[in-house]
Amino acid sequence: MPSLKDLKNRIASVKATQKITKAMKMVAAAKLRRAQEAAEAARPYSQRMSAVLANIAQAVGTDDSAPRLMTGTGQDKTHLLVVCTAERGLCGGFNSQIARFARDHVRKLQGQGKTVKIICVGKKGYDILRRDFNALIIDRVDLRDVKKIGFVNADEIGKRIIGLFDKGEFDVCTLFYSEFKSVISQVPTALQLIPAAAPTAEASAESAAAIYDYEPDAGEILNDLIPRNISVQIFRALLENVAGEMGAKMSAMDNATRNAGEMINKLTLSYNRQRQAQITKELIEIISGAEAL
Amino acid sequence: MADFNFELVSPERLLVSETVSEVVLPATDGEMTVMANHAPTMTTIRPGIVTVKAAGKTTRYVVFGGFADILPSGCTLLAESAVPVEEFDRTMIERRIEEARSHLANGDHADEHKTRLEQFLSELTHLNGVLVAA
Numbered sequence: 001m002p003s004l005k006d007l008k009n010r011i012a013s014v015k016a017t018q019k020i021t022k023a024m025k026m027v028a029a030a031k032l033r034r035a036q037e038a039a040e041a042a043r044p045y046s047q048r049m050s051a052v053l054a055n056i057a058q059a060v061g062t063d064d065s066a067p068r069l070m071t072g073t074g075q076d077k078t079h080l081l082v083v084c085t086a087e088r089g090l091c092g093g094f095n096s097q098i099a100r101f102a103r104d105h106v107r108k109l110q111g112q113g114k115t116v117k118i119i120c121v122g123k124k125g126y127d128i129l130r131r132d133f134n135a136l137i138i139d140r141v142d143l144r145d146v147k148k149i150g151f152v153n154a155d156e157i158g159k160r161i162i163g164l165f166d167k168g169e170f171d172v173c174t175l176f177y178s179e180f181k182s183v184i185s186q187v188p189t190a191l192q193l194i195p196a197a198a199p200t201a202e203a204s205a206e207s208a209a210a211i212y213d214y215e216p217d218a219g220e221i222l223n224d225l226i227p228r229n230i231s232v233q234i235f236r237a238l239l240e241n242v243a244g245e246m247g248a249k250m251s252a253m254d255n256a257t258r259n260a261g262e263m264i265n266k267l268t269l270s271y272n273r274q275r276q277a278q279i280t281k282e283l284i285e286i287i288s289g290a291e292a293l
Numbered sequence: 294m295a296d297f298n299f300e301l302v303s304p305e306r307l308l309v310s311e312t313v314s315e316v317v318l319p320a321t322d323g324e325m326t327v328m329a330n331h332a333p334t335m336t337t338i339r340p341g342i343v344t345v346k347a348a349g350k351t352t353r354y355v356v357f358g359g360f361a362d363i364l365p366s367g368c369t370l371l372a373e374s375a376v377p378v379e380e381f382d383r384t385m386i387e388r389r390i391e392e393a394r395s396h397l398a399n400g401d402h403a404d405e406h407k408t409r410l411e412q413f414l415s416e417l418t419h420l421n422g423v424l425v426a427a
Contacts, residue, residue: 041306048302048369052362056335151304151374215322215336221360224337228359228373235304 007271018260025253032246039239046232053229059218069226072195073171078115080170084177084237085125086245087144092252094245099128101188102176154235162227165194177237178244184251186244193230295329298367303375313347318361327368334363339416353378390417
């Protein structure tokens with residue numbers, strides 16, 4: 001049985017923890033709003049991009065002039081996985097969810113006898129995947145110092161991936177990130193970047209019907225467009241990740257705050273009980289002392 | 294004069310979405326003025342200045358590469374990065390020039406890639422000159 005003083009100390013420390021988790025929850029909520037706004041603001045670009053891409057892809061068709069980034073190397077031997085996670089922990093199962101999803105994927109590919117290479121974006125994913133696949137991780141991108149993720153960050157990753165592709169380091173590239181469904185639900189998602197999956201977005205009726213002039217020409221534009229599209233996809237994934245991380249952090253911290261509250265209640269109860277018992281004990285001592293006289 | 298819808302979008306946000314009468318784009322093959330009922334055209338953009346004219350008012354934006362999707366009813370410009378000229382900071386372009394230079398100097402690039410880089414660099418330098426004069 002802990003003494004009264006011990007209980008008091010524990011109550012005080014749990015209260016302090018609760019204050020911290022509460023503050024973290026509020027910070028996460030504010031950041032979540034900003035992240036959501038950023039994701040929202042980025043949407044028009046990626047939407048129009050896929051519309052334009054669908055349009056040009058249609059015009060170029062699947063003949064030989066289509067760039068290699070779109071058709072792939074024609075092989076399926078080496079897979080590159082780009083795993084995007086958060087830089088910080090304390091956000092529930094967010095990071096481990098993505099890592100587990102990626103890990104299952106790696107195991108599956110290895111089971112099929114394929115070579116796997118991994119690029120980690122974000123520290124947490126690296127920490128988790130390093131345990132199992134240290135030899136496979138060829139690169140890591142650190143975004144810890146980046147306050148607000150900009151297109152430049154995504155573009156840099158995109159260029160790095162394309163550079164590797166040009167050197168023939170891999171055949172297929174897949175991006176792993178967490179799709180932001182709602183504050184309480186983030187779904188780990190895999191997105192194939194190279195060869196670029198045929199865009200599914202329907203071009204608007206007007207632009208589909210129009211006969212376009214291409215300047216300089218469709219192939220050239222496509223060459224310019226596809227690397228850019230890869231960067232845009234990465235950018236979108238990073239933004240979704242930030243929003244998801246903040247959502248997960250918010251609900252994790254909310255839970256922690258609630259648990260701390262429960263714990264304080266319990267501790268206060270046993271504190272009061274013990275205090276009462278002590279008072280009773282003292283009273284009995286006094287009374288029995290008086291009776292003995 | 295007939296008006297049409299113009300949208301300037303950067304990856305970070307939608308910058309402009311309004312009805313305008315005339316837009317001048319720095320297309321790869323030369324400056325290009327878009328007005329209403331333009332033939333459907335798709336073109337890449339080089340670093341330069343976009344001039345937007347709406348109701349007698351002219352706004353200018355600095356863009357760094359991208360492409361434009363032009364339809365009779367509207368024009369969408371997807372820019373890699375875009376800022377209004379007034380807010381433009383010269384250090385930005387200098388940083389880019391620096392980057393492009395070091396990129397060109399460092400790696401051993403394929404010829405085609407190298408030409409493209411050199412072209413990009415010269416476009417940036419040119420743009421820098423224009424902006425300093427302005």
